Structures are given as C-alpha cells and as structure tokens.
Amino acid sequence: MSEQDFKCGYIAIVGRPNVGKSTLLNHMLGVKLSITSRKPQTTRHQILGVKTVDKGQFIFVDTPGIHSGGNRAINRYMNRAASSVIHDVDVILFLVQSLKWTEEDQLVLKKLEQVDVPVVLVVNKVDKVDDKSKLLPFLSEISEKYKFENVMPVSAMRGDNLQQLEDHLLTLLPEKPPFFQDDEFTDRSLRFLTAEIIREKLVRELGNELPYQTTVEIEQYKDEEKITRINALILVETKGQKVIVIGDKGAKLKSIGTKARKDIEELIDRKVFLQLWVKVKSGWSDSEASLRSLGYDAD
Ligand SMILES: Nc1nc2c(ncn2[C@@H]2O[C@H](COP(=O)(O)OP(=O)(O)OP(=O)(O)O)[C@@H](O)[C@H]2O)c(=O)[nH]1
Ligand SMILES: [Mg+2]
Secondary structure, three states: OOHHHOEEEEEEEEOOOOOOHHHHHHHHHOOOOOOOOOOOOOOOOOEEEEEEOOOEEEEEEEOOOOOOOOOOHHHHHHHHHHHHHOOOOOEEEEEEEOOEOOHHHHHHHHHHOOOOOOEEEEEEOHHHOOOHHHHHHHHHHHHOOOOOOEEEEOEOOOOEOHHHHHHHHHHHOOEOOOOOOOOOOOOOOHHHHHHHHHHHHHHHHOOOOHHHHOEEEEEEEEEOOOEEEEEEEEEEOOHHHHHHHHOHHHHHHHHHHHHHHHHHHHHHOOEEEEEEEEEEOOOHHHOHHHHHHOOOOOO
C-alpha cells in the first residue's frame, strides 16, 4: 500500500450523558481507557483514544455528556469541553439511545448544526430493544432531524455493528500519514488515568448525588523496583460527604481502594501500593480557580 492510501483523522464522540459514549470508545479500542458508569455525567474531560489498523489511524475524542441541568463551574467546564471539540475534527459520531429522543439530544443537535463536519448518527443500546419492530420507525423518524451522513444502530456494550461503523469511518477520514506511533493509544498520562480509575470506583460505589461532589488528585506516583507507590487524595465538598466516602469503620474507602488498585495493576502491569485519603475542600466544584488547580484545564 502506498503512503497516500493511509487514512488518519479525528473523530469526536458526542451526545447527552449516559448514552454510552465512553463504552463505545473502549470497545472500539479494545482497552478500558475511559471510565463508565450507570450514572450520568461520568466523563468530565476530553479523552483521546487512538486505534491504528493497516489502512488507517482513528483518533477518537470521548467527551463529557452535554447537559442542561446544573450550573456549577464544573458543569460549565464539562459542557465546554464537549462543545469545543466539534470544531476541530474530521467526523462527528452523535450518540443517542435507541427509542429515546430527549430535549438534551435536541440541545446537542443544535450545536452540531453550527459546524460543517459530517455527522454519523449512532443509535446505541439496540440490545435493550425487546420489540425490534419499533426500531425501524424510530430510525426513520430521527433520520429526518438533520442531514446526517449516515445512521447506524449499534450496541457499544456487545460490540454489535462496531466493525461496520469502523469500516464506514475509514471512508470518511482524509488521506494522511499517522499522527501517533502505532503502539500509542492515548495522550493522557498514567497519573491522569489512575485518578480516573479511582473516580470510577467512587462514582460506582457512592449514592446518586455524591459522585458529582468528588474529585481525585494524585499526590505521589512513584515506580519503585518491584512496586508502584501511589498516594491519592479524594476531595469532597463537606464533612458529611467525607463520612460517607469513608464508610463504616473505613469499609467503603477500603472497597474503593481495592477495586481501583486491581484496575490500575491491570493497566500498568505492575504491583501497586495504593493509599487513599479523603479531604474536605468546600466549593472546589464551583470555583474556576480550584478547577484549574485540580487539572481541569480550559479546553
Ligand atoms: N444495554 C446497553 N447498555 C449500554 C450500552 N452502552 C453503554 N451502556 C451502559 O450505559 C451506561 C452509560 O455508559 P457510559 O459509556 O458511561 O455513557 P457516557 O455516554 O459515556 O456517559 P457520560 O460520560 O456520563 O456522558 C453504562 O451503565 C453502560 O454499561 C449498550 O450498548 N447496551
Ligand atoms: Mg462517558
């Protein structure tokens, strides 16, 4: 194959919270890169994931769910991180959930209408649809909403139709040499990925409201001869939240720590000694300055 035939480009994965954007990214890459949970607003940052095949390189950008509720600085940051990416990509994957079109989907569409980039409408979670006869009318109804380049039903969880999606994406990418080495899969540091894994366990273990009030900061990340030593700080907004995160006799924190350690060990393929601390830093999620100091860069 000549060098000219090689395709390479950026693909944004956008949509309202909880439609399965991060699950799609992970399945496409075959690596658990972006954290996922049943709760909306899990992803907070743009996460770049690279997949290289013989014919091309896909540079996916997972984004936070675009949402309307919530007016803290963290909400503004997340919406900005998601909205800004659509201007700088070659293709947009607009994810929605099968049989469910909401006002937030409409809000996302309004943003997509402002850019001149091909938009593939990806209708996810088809495995959840019991009555398949309802799918076709839904697909034709939402196809009318915009000049989508294509409409593709998939299951990001089971992998249904993802190869077709990948093949189709290749046809939409420009002919360009690869930007990344073929063994690179993200531009994020291990420190960042470690903090995200701990946050995933927090989101999954805690009650509905609390995940939005927590963030994780890595204080120390040190590779020693046989072990990697990590100290992480879990920041919460109030003393009451600290009590909940720690749990009865420290049980909650211990369970979060054990689950996170296992995932980190799998990611870096080394033994890990993980220490977690919980600290109250009130107002962190509604202060632009605190967000910046915690690594929530302006995107
Ligand atoms: N049944 C089913 N569930 C799915 C599918 N894809 C994702 N999910 C589930 O939907 C939930 C949300 O998935 P995420 O990948 O975290 O969704 P997201 O769009 O990244 O969410 P935010 O980061 O909050 O915007 C998780 O519980 C996933 O397991 C699918 O194809 N089928
Ligand atoms: Mg996500």
